[in-house]
Amino acid sequence: MSKQAVHTPSAPQAIGTYSQAVRCGDTVYLAGQIGLDPATMQMVEGIDAQIHRVFSNLQAVAVAAGGSLDDFAKVNVYLTDLKHFARVNEIMATYFHEPYPARAALGVASLPRDALVEVDAVMHLG
Numbered sequence: 001m002s003k004q005a006v007h008t009p010s011a012p013q014a015i016g017t018y019s020q021a022v023r024c025g026d027t028v029y030l031a032g033q034i035g036l037d038p039a040t041m042q043m044v045e046g047i048d049a050q051i052h053r054v055f056s057n058l059q060a061v062a063v064a065a066g067g068s069l070d071d072f073a074k075v076n077v078y079l080t081d082l083k084h085f086a087r088v089n090e091i092m093a094t095y096f097h098e099p100y101p102a103r104a105a106l107g108v109a110s111l112p113r114d115a116l117v118e119v120d121a122v123m124h125l126g
Contacts, residue, residue, distance in 0.1 A: 001025045008064035011057040012036035015112070020061045021123075028065045028123040032078070033057040034115035047084050047116050048091065054119050055095045062123055071123045072101040078118040082107045088117065 006021035007013075011033065014020060021030045035043050035050030036057070044053045059069050077088055085105055101121070111118050 006061060006065040008060050010038060010060035010064070012038045012041060015041075021065050023065055026124055026126040028062070028067065028071075028125065030058060030061050030065075030121040030123060032076075032118045032120040033061070034112060034118045036113065043113050043115060047087060050116050051084075051088055051091045054117055055092065058119060058121055059095070062121075065123065065125070067123050067125050069095055070097060071125055072096070072121050073124045074102045074122040075104075076120050077103065077105040078108045078111060079105065080108060080111055080116050084116065 001024055004023045005019040006023055006028065008020065011020055014031070018031050021028050033054045035053040037044055037053065038057065038060070044050055055069070062068055062071065079085060079088070082105070088105070
């Protein structure tokens with residue numbers, strides 16, 4: 001099975017040696033997204049804005065790969081402060097529909113660019 005990189009200008013460009021996503025057959029592995037505005041490559045302010053930006057960025061990459069958030073099978077949420085987990089749940093509910101993807105949530109010491117939240121995902125197409 002071949003792998004194909006996925007890129008879109010509608011999500012922040014990679015700031016390292018990785019792709020926004022990689023498609024392997026019907027499975028797409030989406031790199032972690034933080035609250036960067038793709039137009040400015042600057043971090044949006046505040047936890048709510050960052051959560052929304054993260055899911056908007058993931059949605060843009062999903063569309064570029066030929067899918068949507070409804071195709072997500074698994075997401076991993078990384079938070080620098082787990083007190084924001086309830087807000088992630090509330091905001092995530094506005095982006096996803098049942099059946100919801102499987103999910104893990106982890107508290108971490110820090111994230112790139114001083115982000116408050118990062119989310120990566122696995123998407124299944126077909």
